[in-house]
Amino acid sequence: MINNQLLNPQSIAVIGGSDDLTKPGGKILQNIVASFKGAIYVTNLKSPDVQGQKTFSCVEDIPAKVDLAVLAVAAKFCLGAVKTLAIQKGTKAFIIISAGFGEESEEGARVEQEIVDVINSVGGCLIGPNCIGMMNSVHHSVFTAPIPDLQDEGADFISASGATAVFILEAGMPLGLKFNSVYSVGNSAQIGVEDILEYLDETFDYERSSRIKLLYMESIKDAAKLLKHARSLNKKGCRIAAIKAGSSDEGSRAASSHTGAIANPDVAVDALFKKAGIVRCYGRGELATVAAVFMCKELEGKKLAIVTHAGGPAVMLTDALSGGGFNIPTLKGEKASALKEKLYDGSSVANPIDFLATGNAEQLGHIIDACENDFDEIDGMVVIFGSPGLVPVKDVYEMLHHKMQIGSKPIFPVLPSIINVKNDIEYFVSKGNVCFPDEVLFAEALIKVQNRHRDLFETDPIDVVDAIAGIVAQNKDGYLAPEVVSEVLALAGIPFVEEVVVTQEDELENVANKIGFPVVIKVVGPVHKSDVGGVVLDIDNMDRLTKEYQRLMDIQGAQGVLIQPMVSGIELFLGAKYEEGFGHVVLCGLGGIFVEVMGDVSSGLAPLCKQEALGMIKALKGYDILKGVRGVDGVSIDGFVDVIVKFSNMLTYTPEIKEIDINPLMGNRDTIIAVDARIRVAHGWK
Amino acid sequence: MINNQLLNPQSIAVIGGSDDLTKPGGKILQNIVASFKGAIYVTNLKSPDVQGQKTFSCVEDIPAKVDLAVLAVAAKFCLGAVKTLAIQKGTKAFIIISAGFGEESEEGARVEQEIVDVINSVGGCLIGPNCIGMMNSVHHSVFTAPIPDLQDEGADFISASGATAVFILEAGMPLGLKFNSVYSVGNSAQIGVEDILEYLDETFDYERSSRIKLLYMESIKDAAKLLKHARSLNKKGCRIAAIKAGSSDEGSRAASSHTGAIANPDVAVDALFKKAGIVRCYGRGELATVAAVFMCKELEGKKLAIVTHAGGPAVMLTDALSGGGFNIPTLKGEKASALKEKLYDGSSVANPIDFLATGNAEQLGHIIDACENDFDEIDGMVVIFGSPGLVPVKDVYEMLHHKMQIGSKPIFPVLPSIINVKNDIEYFVSKGNVCFPDEVLFAEALIKVQNRHRDLFETDPIDVVDAIAGIVAQNKDGYLAPEVVSEVLALAGIPFVEEVVVTQEDELENVANKIGFPVVIKVVGPVHKSDVGGVVLDIDNMDRLTKEYQRLMDIQGAQGVLIQPMVSGIELFLGAKYEEGFGHVVLCGLGGIFVEVMGDVSSGLAPLCKQEALGMIKALKGYDILKGVRGVDGVSIDGFVDVIVKFSNMLTYTPEIKEIDINPLMGNRDTIIAVDARIRVAHGWK
Structure with a gap:
């Protein structure tokens, strides 16, 4: 676990410090010397001093306690150095940049483990x-x-890939992105991405800790830890964005070859991120842009003023934002007219507020003041200001900076002229601001940030599950028998359609009376019932029931006939799969072609509370069908929510259920009822 | 129309040239002096010389013929100057940068028109x-x-917004994007975006003309011209990308306030771009990235090698590309092993080809050679190479440049280290190359470029439409009567379900025999037939037909009963709307909830050929349903294609048809048949 010696050492030893700045051992020493105020000890076999620092020829010779050791020597020398440091020098924190361990060979992996053991000891x-x-x-x-x-308000950034971390820094810095800490976990021999997040959560200080966390991962090794601490940090007011690369099958293969990543099913990653309130990103530039949005004041609401001196970018931004559910409300009335008075003729205050190519700093100030004070319908502003290259715009950026400091509504600066006023932009950023060169990429990031799951609900407590766990425990690996499936669902509180198996014709009338017409009958015995004509729907009288019963019993292999009431309504789907580490990923949707052809499915990570279940239902493209459309009744949304919640709660306590499908689950205005279901149980891994 | 005097003048007069470089009149003179080799005449009221150029106090004093005049004086002085130049100085080309015309006032619009008249004369x-x-x-x-x-291979770029043009240049130049010409059309008083495209098409020179066209528009003023010349240029080997801003309702309002843009229905814009083979972009950065892809060799196929010295970006790129339909084929066998031999231990050639952080220029050369010569399964390469900041990478970029010059397969360079090796990237770009800083934004652009409509088919010729045009011409504005609708569709060759109206019970048996059971009957007279129980489906015998006929005739307002055969199959939808300037935008899809709830609709611009119609059908999310799925029969795809083609061809010759819907169009394995349709005709604008 991360400790204070790593984060705030009194002394650092650089093992293998060098004069050669093109080598890691030279460059890291240079960076440490330039930044660190405490004692620095350098070991080097050949030179008595490097970069102006006296050196020691071996670790043993270091004459003092060492808090943090940074190792930049060949892999084969690392174990010895670590032993000496840990045992003789009281070193409690190690950074090993050397390669040639577990990522390269089995022998490397063995040495890596030995190093961890020493450090753990x-x-x-x-x-x-x-x-x-x-x-x-x-x-x-x-x-x-x-x-x-590197400053308190900057982002804490944890990366599973070193080069990617560098490239993300390079993508972020031109946007003015600041950092508080950057961790490259490499092979994660002892500490992985999840462990650092855990530490940041457990040591979170409301006064001083950074509220922005950025992650780059190629596999999630401890999903439960990630979920727990991401949720906890979010509840403490943090905002988290992450790339989980390897989302596609081919990408997953690439990740496995890169960092030996174990493939995580992408639907599970999505469900976890949603539940944790993590903004999922897919590219470096996107992550950096989302992080820059994080650095701005939090936008409450989705109503924006677009302030611009150039029409085109404002139009493209309006397109992008309104496509993402934002409003650019028209401004009118007395206060709008008063604002227009302060601008040049030809300006428009309708929103976008266009104060023309000749617009100046003072006018920008008036516009921002008006949006801040006069227009309650505005939650925040995007200011677009570039330059055609005639005059500097530093005064405009000064004004923007000033208003951003004193205002309460967030202002997002889009500064497109990365060539014409490069220096003015750098000046603006040097004041601690972020900026966005492209309005559409900014809009896409803002939409992602605003649409993240911010309300992280707790799951409702759950009562009787011991009985279900007991049943599941008694059964062998494989699919549960139909009557056991019914029993499990009944215990979970999920209504299951009544069904009776008849083997004697003289039982038919009693059963039919009990169930009530219309009924469905299915032959019991043959596997592919439909193929042998073994299913008959919508039988509505005794005469037809008897005839069809006789026909079904004549089918080869028939052992009986199952009778169910004919349930009318809309075919739904509810299923789940157990993903090692993640738990159950629950999928819901409309049944049949909606799932199979249209791929209209929502996912969530069990256990799900009512709000989450409702969110899943509303996210379906076919949601209007569930509400009722074109004169066809919908289903009870409350009932569907209730079934999803019960279903997911049950699963949380039965990790032995590896797969479960209720298909179809029939829904109408009054009820949601399972018509068919299967459950696969396994007590080990699979 | 653009002329040679504008593009290649022998002399330029700058009207209102100035010494003040913060003013347009100063800056434009500076730019002209720096670039133009011919005679330059400057007018200025106050100074005898500006920027080292002798001036004339008025246009009349210019002592020679002027090919091109650039006006940077206040709007009120422009008309006089234009008159003198046009009439006395033989000037045939004008650039007026001054504002204060049609965009500002009615008086301005009047003067603007007068200027155009003089120039036209x-x-x-x-x-x-x-x-x-x-x-x-x-x-x-x-x-x-x-x-x-500015060079021959660069892009021709036409923008309806000046500031946006500047910002697009600034977005493109860091990517190494080159230009051949840049036009800012401003108010488009005489020449608009479409006119310049027309000129570029008509003067296209296979030897010398640029093959890349970029457009920024806020409205399409002449859709037919844009379509014609974009298609023509595409067929000549050009690649065209365009932003049409104002795609959303709110954006359209913003565009109207910016350039007075007329709203174009976005579905029509999409359909036009598709038919023209234009890559549609929504942001400046995206347009610049697509243009940079255009500048690379054309990629044939979708199988790429990803060559990298850093794993993370390769994983993200693999995710993005495979999500867009590309393959990153695994490389193996003897040749892969031979390549691996040439790389450092730990490198991977499986694809992504990862030659590690320590990988060098020579190794990159080997990898590119292998992809070029040894691996037929590779159509092109993406090379990702940045730097952690230890050593320069100029030698690697030299190698990359060299291989890009000599190879036949396209190579796309992703150079992420915009800070660490800024100078090396600038050097690489100075050699005439483009580069992409972000692999995911690159992938999105490449996917768009690859998925554009490249095969611009001609429409099949069409025969008898005069009859249809005749019928339509005879009808008044409004909805056509049902029997006229049937007639029109029949003439177009679209099967319409047979229907007979019966008013006497004794006709029933004959009609039923002719049509054949099962039939559908509908009451004629009442408007809301379903609401009064006036529709009965699936009647399969004479007895029931008689009873239901009697019941329907008893409904208040009943004038008769319409009898149709009961058509079974899948409900389809086919409709079109006439958009002024664009012609008919045709929409197709599955009927009912698929159109109304799931929004699963494809669009195309009439007339449509078979390939286009098939493309529309295949683009439907529900395409598998049309092919047949879950044991339910699909429809005749050929038949559906045929109906769409006939439908769209008919419309091309009947602009009076403003709206037409065939809903439902019923489809099964054998036939596609219209069951209900309505047509709205108008002979004027609406």
Whole structure:
């Protein structure tokens, strides 16, 4: 587990520090010397001093306690150095940037484990091996460039890939993205992405901790830990965005070859991120843009003013935002007219507020003031201001900065002229601001941020599940028998259609009277019932029932006939699959072609509360069908929610259920009832 | 129409040239002086010389013929200057950057028209007013920065918004995007976006013309011209990408306030772009990225090798590309092993080909050679190469450049380290290459480019439409009577279900025999037939037919009963709407909830050929239902294609048909038949 020696060491030893700045051992020493205020010890076999630092020829010679050791020597020297440091020098924190361990060979993996064992034995922590290192405001123990601004309000960024971390820094810095800490976990021999997030959660300080967390992962190794601490951080006011690369089959194969990532089913990743309130990103630029949105004041609501001196970008931004559910409300009335008075002729305040190519800083100030104070219908502003290259726009950016400081509504600055006013943009960013060069990429990020799951509901407590667990435990691996399935669903509180198996013709009348016409009958025995004509729907009288019964019993292999009431309504689907580490991923939708052809399915991670279940139903494209459309009745939405909640709660306590499908689940205005279901149980892994 | 004097003048007069480089008149003169080799005449009221150029105090004083005049004086002075130039100085080309015309007032619009009239009277051409100007390799007559590389292979870029043009240049230049010409059309008083495209088409030179066209528009003023010339240019080997901003209702309102754009229905724009083979973009960065893809060799096929020294970006790229229908085929066998031999231990050649952080230029050369020569399963390569900041990577970029020059397969360079190796990237770009900083944004652009409509089919010729046109011409504005609708569809060759209206009970048996059971009957007279129980489906015997006939005739207002055969199959939808300028936008899909709830509709612009109709059908999410799924028969796809083609061809010759819906169109394995249809005709505008 991460400790204080790693984050705030009094002394750092660089094992293998070098004069050669094109080598990791040279560059990391340079970065540490430039950043760290405490004692630095350097070991180097050949030179008595490097980069102006006196060196020691071996670790043993270091004359003092070492809090943090940074190892930049060949893999084969690492174990020895770690032992000496851990046992003789009291070192409790290690960063090993060297490669050549588990990622390369079995022997490497063995040594890696031995190093972990040594570090564990002294209660120490390890970042790496095979990583670029880590940096925070105390020390920059990375061998790479660039070093971003490191400050409390910046993002905590944890990456499973070192090069990707570098490229994400490079994508973010031009946007003004600040960082608080950057961790590259490499092989995650001891500490992985989830562990660092856990630490950030458990040590969260409402006064001082960063409220932005960024993750790059190629596999989720501890889904439960990620879920728990992401949710907890979110509830503490943090905003989290993450890339989980390897979302496609081909990408997953690529990730496996890159970091040995175990494939995570993407639907499970999606469900987990949703439940954790994590904004899922798919690219570096997207992650950086989302993070830059995080750095702005939180936008409450979806009504924006677009303030611009150039029409085109405002039109494209309006298209993008309104496509994502935002409003750009028309501004009119006295206050709008008063604002227009302050602008040049030809300006428009209708929103977008266009104050023309000749618009100046003072006018921008008036516009922002009006949006801040006069227009309650505005929740925030996007200001687009570039330059055709005639005059500097520093005064405009000064005004923008000033208003962003004093206002209460968020202002998002879109500054497109990355060439014409490069210096002015750099000046604006140097004041601590972020900026967005492309209005459409900004809009896409803002939409993702606004649409993330912000209400992280608790699941309703659940009562009798012991009985279900007991039944499941008694059954062998494989599919449960139909009567056991009914029993399980009944215990879970999910109505299951009544069904009676008849084997004697003289029982028919009694059964029919009990169930009530119309009924459905199915031959019992043959596997492919439909193919042998063994299913008859909608039988509405005794005469026809008797005839069809006789016909079905004549089918080869018939052992009896199952009789069910004919349930009318809309065919629904409810299923779940157990994903190791994640738990049950629940899928719901309309049945039949809606699931199979249209792929109209919603997912969630069990257990689901009512709000989550309702969210899943509303996310279906066919939601209007469930509400009732074209004169056809819909289904009881409350009833469907209730079934999903009960279904998912039951699953949480029965990890032995690996697959379960209720298909079809029939729904009408009054009731939601399972007509057919299957459950596959396994007591081990699969 | 654009002329040679505009593009290749021998002399340019700058009306209102100035010393003040923060003013348009100063900056544009500076840009012209820096670029133009011919004679330059400058007018200025106050100074005898500006920027080292002798000036004339009025246009009359210019002592020679002027080919091109660039006006940077206040709007009120423009008309006089234009008159003098056109009549006395033989000027045939004008660029008016001044604002204050039609975009500002009615008086401005009047003067603008007068200027156009004068220019038209001498057969001249006009760019503007209210624009940033234009530039090509001969002269840079713009008052803005930046000035990009202008060269034959670059893009021809036409923009309806000046500031947006500037911002698009700024977005494109860091990617290495080159330009051949840039036109800002401003108010398009004489020449609009479509007119310039027409000129580029009509003067297209297979040897010298640029093959890349980029457009920014807020409204399509002449859809037919755009379609014709975009198609023609595409057939000549050009690639065209365009932003049509104002795609949403709110964006359309914003565009109208910006450039007075007339709203174009977005479905019509989509259909037109598809038919024209134009890649539709929605943002500046996206347009620039698509244009950069255009500048690379054309990729034939969808099988790519990803070559990288960093795993993470390769995984994200694999995700993005495979999500867009590309393959990243696994490479194996002898040749793969031979390649692996040439790389460092731990490299992977499985594809992504990862040659590690330590990978060098020579190894990159081997990999590219292998992909070029040894792996037939590879159509092109994406090379990802950045830097953690230790060593320069110029040698790697040199190798990349060299291989891109000599190879036949396209190579797309993703260079993420925009900070660490900024100079090396600039060097690479200076060699004439493009580069992509973000692999996912690159992938999205490549997917768009690859999925554009490349096969621009001709419509099949069409025979008898005069009869239809005749019928339509005879009818008044409004909905056609049901029997006229049947007649029109029959003439078009679209089968319409047989229907007979019976008013005497004794006719029933004859009609039933003719049509054949089962039949559908509908009461004639009452408007809301279903609400009064006036529709009965699936009547399969004479007895029931008689009884139901009697019941229907007893309904208040009943004038008769319509009898149709009961058609079984899948409910389809086919409709069209006439959009002024665009013609008929045809929509097809599955009927009922698929159209109304799921929004599963494909669009195309009439007339449609077989390939286009098939493309529309295949683009439906419910396509599998049409093919037949879950044991339910599909429909005759050929039949559906045939109906769509006939339908769209008929419409091309009957612009009076403003709206037409065949709903439902019933389909089964054997036939596609219209069951109900309505047609609205108008002889004027609406």
